[in-house]
Amino acid sequence: MRTEYDATVIGAGLLGCFTARELVRYGLHTIVLEQREDVCTGISRANSAIVYTGCDTKPGTIKTEMCVRANRGFDTLCRELGVRFSRCGSLMICFGPCGLGVLEKKYAQGLENGVQGLRMIGPEETYDLEPNLAPGVRAALYAEGTGTVLPWELGCAAAENAAANGAEFRFCSRVLGISRREGGYTVSTDTENIRTRCVINCAGLFADEVQELLFAPSVRLFPKRGDYYVLDTKAEGFISHVISHEPEDKKKDGGFDKGGDKGLTLVPTVEGNILVGPSNMPTDSKRLGSTERDGFELLDRRISEVMPGLPMRHMIRSFSSLRPNPFQVELAGGEYVRNGKSISNFTIAEPAGDASFLSFIGIKTPGMTCAQELGRYAAEKAAAYLGAKEDPRFDPVRPAPVRTADLSVAERDALIKDRPDYGRIVCRCRGVSEGEMIDAIHSKPGAVTVDGIKRRTGAGGGRCQGGFCSQKVIELLARERRCLPEEIMKDGPGSYILTGGETDA
Amino acid sequence: MRDIYDLIVIGGGPAGMAAALTAEECGVDRILIIERGERLGGILNQCTHSGFGAAYFGEEMTGTEFAERFRERMSDSGVEVITGTMVLSVSADRTVTVSNKSGCAELHTKAVVLATGCRERPISSLHVTGTRPSGVFEAGAAQKMLNLGGYDIGDDAVVLGSGDVGLVVARCLAQRGRRVIGVFEIRDVCGGSDKNRTECLDFYGIPLYFRHTVTRIHGEGRISGVTVKDLDSGAERYIGCGTLITSLGLVPERELIEPLEAEDGSLPEWIFTCGDARTVHDTVDAVAFEAEKTGAEAAEYITGGTDI
Numbered sequence: 001m002r003t004e005y006d007a008t009v010i011g012a013g014l015l016g017c018f019t020a021r022e023l024v025r026y027g028l029h030t031i032v033l034e035q036r037e038d039v040c041t042g043i044s045r046a047n048s049a050i051v052y053t054g055c056d057t058k059p060g061t062i063k064t065e066m067c068v069r070a071n072r073g074f075d076t077l078c079r080e081l082g083v084r085f086s087r088c089g090s091l092m093i094c095f096g097p098c099g100l101g102v103l104e105k106k107y108a109q110g111l112e113n114g115v116q117g118l119r120m121i122g123p124e125e126t127y128d129l130e131p132n133l134a135p136g137v138r139a140a141l142y143a144e145g146t147g148t149v150l151p152w153e154l155g156c157a158a159a160e161n162a163a164a165n166g167a168e169f170r171f172c173s174r175v176l177g178i179s180r181r182e183g184g185y186t187v188s189t190d191t192e193n194i195r196t197r198c199v200i201n202c203a204g205l206f207a208d209e210v211q212e213l214l215f216a217p218s219v220r221l222f223p224k225r226g227d228y229y230v231l232d233t234k235a236e237g238f239i240s241h242v243i244s245h246e247p248e249d250k251k252k253d254g255g256f257d258k259g260g261d262k263g264l265t266l267v268p269t270v271e272g273n274i275l276v277g278p279s280n281m282p283t284d285s286k287r288l289g290s291t292e293r294d295g296f297e298l299l300d301r302r303i304s305e306v307m308p309g310l311p312m313r314h315m316i317r318s319f320s321s322l323r324p325n326p327f328q329v330e331l332a333g334g335e336y337v338r339n340g341k342s343i344s345n346f347t348i349a350e351p352a353g354d355a356s357f358l359s360f361i362g363i364k365t366p367g368m369t370c371a372q373e374l375g376r377y378a379a380e381k382a383a384a385y386l387g388a389k390e391d392p393r394f395d396p397v398r399p400a401p402v403r404t405a406d407l408s409v410a411e412r413d414a415l416i417k418d419r420p421d422y423g424r425i426v427c428r429c430r431g432v433s434e435g436e437m438i439d440a441i442h443s444k445p446g447a448v449t450v451d452g453i454k455r456r457t458g459a460g461g462g463r464c465q466g467g468f469c470s471q472k473v474i475e476l477l478a479r480e481r482r483c484l485p486e487e488i489m490k491d492g493p494g495s496y497i498l499t500g501g502e503t504d505a
Numbered sequence: 506m507r508d509i510y511d512l513i514v515i516g517g518g519p520a521g522m523a524a525a526l527t528a529e530e531c532g533v534d535r536i537l538i539i540e541r542g543e544r545l546g547g548i549l550n551q552c553t554h555s556g557f558g559a560a561y562f563g564e565e566m567t568g569t570e571f572a573e574r575f576r577e578r579m580s581d582s583g584v585e586v587i588t589g590t591m592v593l594s595v596s597a598d599r600t601v602t603v604s605n606k607s608g609c610a611e612l613h614t615k616a617v618v619l620a621t622g623c624r625e626r627p628i629s630s631l632h633v634t635g636t637r638p639s640g641v642f643e644a645g646a647a648q649k650m651l652n653l654g655g656y657d658i659g660d661d662a663v664v665l666g667s668g669d670v671g672l673v674v675a676r677c678l679a680q681r682g683r684r685v686i687g688v689f690e691i692r693d694v695c696g697g698s699d700k701n702r703t704e705c706l707d708f709y710g711i712p713l714y715f716r717h718t719v720t721r722i723h724g725e726g727r728i729s730g731v732t733v734k735d736l737d738s739g740a741e742r743y744i745g746c747g748t749l750i751t752s753l754g755l756v757p758e759r760e761l762i763e764p765l766e767a768e769d770g771s772l773p774e775w776i777f778t779c780g781d782a783r784t785v786h787d788t789v790d791a792v793a794f795e796a797e798k799t800g801a802e803a804a805e806y807i808t809g810g811t812d813i
Contacts, residue, residue: 423607489639498654499657
């Protein structure tokens with residue numbers, strides 16, 4: 001096994017996976033170190049799933065440039081990677097003068113940024129497009145280029161394509177130390193020392209901590225929590241665009257430590273669910289996934305303002321996300337404290353003063369949209385630094401996985417004749433076959449947990465939330481991975497589902 | 506398997522079997538039962554406890570024995586059975602699309618009996634706060650893992666909801682030497698039968714708390730506790746636990762026919778429903794009686810009221 005690499009990517013979220021994919025485009029020997037057992041287990045798994053157009057950010061920033069370019073290329077990217085993408089368009093709506101001011105500003109900003117397909121529309125056209133909106137809509141900013149994609153599907157596809165082109169992934173490998181050495185760095189995990197010429201820090205919520213393993217603190221992350229609801233596919237069609245709401249009671253700057261200063265967003269996902277959220281609440285924890293009462297209350301209030309008829313009886317799940325807000329920090333009284341406003345542009349640090357060490361710290365919205373652009377940015381820097389050229393053997397295409405539910409009867413029948421396991425439906429809510437799950441387990445990097453199967457196939461994400469299929473999924477994972485069912489985790493460390501008599505807590 | 510039938514019964518649990526057998530007695534010829542599991546019996550296959558059959562068979566037996574009685578009647582009948590097969594859709598032209606290991610096919614029929622049973626309401630559909638750890642099971646899923654899978658699902662269990670399945674799983678855990686901390690019921694009455702309350706809880710000294718619910722789930726990895734709220738005092742307290750069993754109510758599984766429902770909820774005349782897919786029943790005996798009537802109704806529709 002190689003222990004010396006051109007580039008080491010820390011973190012296998014969306015950004016790490018895309019960075020790895022772009023690095024191998026230059027033929028660089030690349031390794032991705034991930035503390036968890038799979039890709040996309042952190043902030044990449046919980047966000048609004050929106051592909052933005054680039055009208056939300058200031059002209060001339062790297063964030064805006066990347067977002068506008070990424071949006072234009074998103075169909076091509078998703079085709080290359082075999083990922084489902086719906087360019088459904090978006091409506092940003094307002095009910096009064098404050099919101100209208102914001103919409104007009106974003107419209108002008110969008111035009112200046114070169115975003116195409118933007119229009120300010122009146123109430124009549126707004127209700128034609130989205131008849132279930134609450135009465136009293138003043139105006140809407142329609143953006144035809146907005147789309148939606150499943151973040152984990154995108155991340156898994158990028159990871160598979162990176163791996164197919166030679167990137168190595170090491171899971172359950174937490175980076176504990178980084179030191180300089182002649183011609184590069186040594187990155188130490190709990191199990192090995194990796195010698196590398198470049199480091200690209202894509203550690204998401206922990207990117208500040210990773211950078212501080214070697215460098216003095218400069219930017220730190222202060223997360224905010226967003227609670228979300230997911231509605232069943234039975235609510236499909238209730239909305240047909242991404243809808244976001246610019247509230248009248250938005251708090252001005254300085255409200256970072258207060259909650260609720262964002263309006264509601266509704267997203268019709270590619271799987272036919274409706275995603276409702278996020279709340280935007282302060283939190284002092286980087287621990288992902290804890291929903292809170294105040295967040296639910298805010299969502300319920302916003303829903304009653306924006307779309308009171310939303311069929312909440314079809315809610316199947318709630319979850320929470322964390323947004324990694326970067327702040328400059330300075331030393332005061334012996335400790336580093338937050339200084340000024342949250343940094344709104346993407347923070348890309350080169351703490352060593354050259355491209356040998358690059359840190360993405362606090363890549364929040366539109367981070368998913370820009371994941372490929374950011375990865376390309378890092379790879380171009382690394383390639384220039386290392387003197388690497390594009391590798392003609394790089395193949396950008398990752399074949400789409402089989403999704404039997406999307407096929408015709410004849411196509412399914414032909415497929416089953418060849419692979420009978422595609423005929424056996426395991427997840428009844430989403431119609432996922434055993435064959436699709438086996439493919440997910442044997443993809444590289446493959447699913448090792450029940451949630452890993454869910455991210456890759458959708459199984460267990462439907463209205464019964466895995467009550468029907470999880471035992472079967474556990475048994476399949478155990479069979480294919482040649483281990484005991486008791487060893488299969490739901491998700492992260494310690495999330496065992498079945499217990500052996502001797503391992504009981 | 507041919508591709509034209511007089512009657513297709515979707516679901517091979519007690520409702521589907523009873524409906525098909527009666528339809529055959531009433532003169533329907535080509536009947537097919539489509540079962541997604543590997544054998545007939547449905548949910549009864551995981552019900553190893555007794556309390557079944559007194560009304561229908563005149564004697565008390567376990568759920569698995571009840572299923573076996575019906576399977577015997579099935580093997581003496583001319584009803585065709587296909588297991589390990591999922592129905593993907595039922596369309597307005599009376600086509601039933603199925604998938605199994607041999608292929609994907611469209612079957613044509615004069616009538617359909619939907620006998621797909623019900624599913625449990627997951628806790629994730631409630632506004633419960635906290636984390637999303639492992640160790641949270643719907644009671645029926647837990648029962649299947651325990652009784653059919655032979656697995657151990659953990660210790661120190663809290664049961665939320667006092668429906669019959671929750672009570673039976675509480676007993677099942679207690680019988681295996683697992684500690685059941687208590688059953689928490691949001692209403693002021695037990696959801697399950699008096700008999701189950703006595704036999705599953707009282708006998709094992711498992712407390713039942715009325716007007717209590719779980720408001721928060723704690724734990725990273727595996728569940729480590731729940732916050733329980735007393736609805737009368739409003740007080741909340743933390744209870745450490747290693748397993749959470751939920752019994753929050755059953756929902757008829759009717760998604761296959763929902764696309765065919767008219768605005769007023771009515772169904773095409775060739776679709777019949779029975780068992781828990783029609784409405785959730787208290788006992789399997791009641792399901793069997795009702796399904797027999799449904800089978801006869803379907804037969805009358807198919808044969809036009811005359812015995813062939």
